[in-house]
Amino acid sequence: MIADIRKHLEIVPFTPFALRTADGREYAIPTIDHVYLPPGSSRVVVSDDDGITVALPALLISGLVQGPAIRKDKPNGSEASA
Numbered sequence: 001m002i003a004d005i006r007k008h009l010e011i012v013p014f015t016p017f018a019l020r021t022a023d024g025r026e027y028a029i030p031t032i033d034h035v036y037l038p039p040g041s042s043r044v045v046v047s048d049d050d051g052i053t054v055a056l057p058a059l060l061i062s063g064l065v066q067g068p069a070i071r072k073d074k075p076n077g078s079e080a081s082a
Helices: 002-009
Strands: 017-021 026-029 043-047 053-057 061-066
Touching: 002 061
Parallel strands: none
Antiparallel strands: 017 026, 017 061, 043 053
C-alpha cells in the first residue's frame, strides 16, 4: 500500500485522495502537504489543517480513494464537521 500511495503522490497535477483504514474511516489528503511517508517506515503520517496528525500503520490501510472523500475523519479519529 505504501508503494501505491507514493505512486499517487507523484501524479502531476496532484489529485486529492483519501486513505481508507480497515475500520472504515477515511482520512482526506487534500494537498500533498497533508501526508508524510517517512523513509524506511511502514507508517503514513496524515495531518489536518489544524496540524493534528495521526500515524497510520500500513497494515491497517485498506485502500486509497481517489477524489473527494465521502466521509472525512480528523486524524485524531473523530468525525470532521461538515
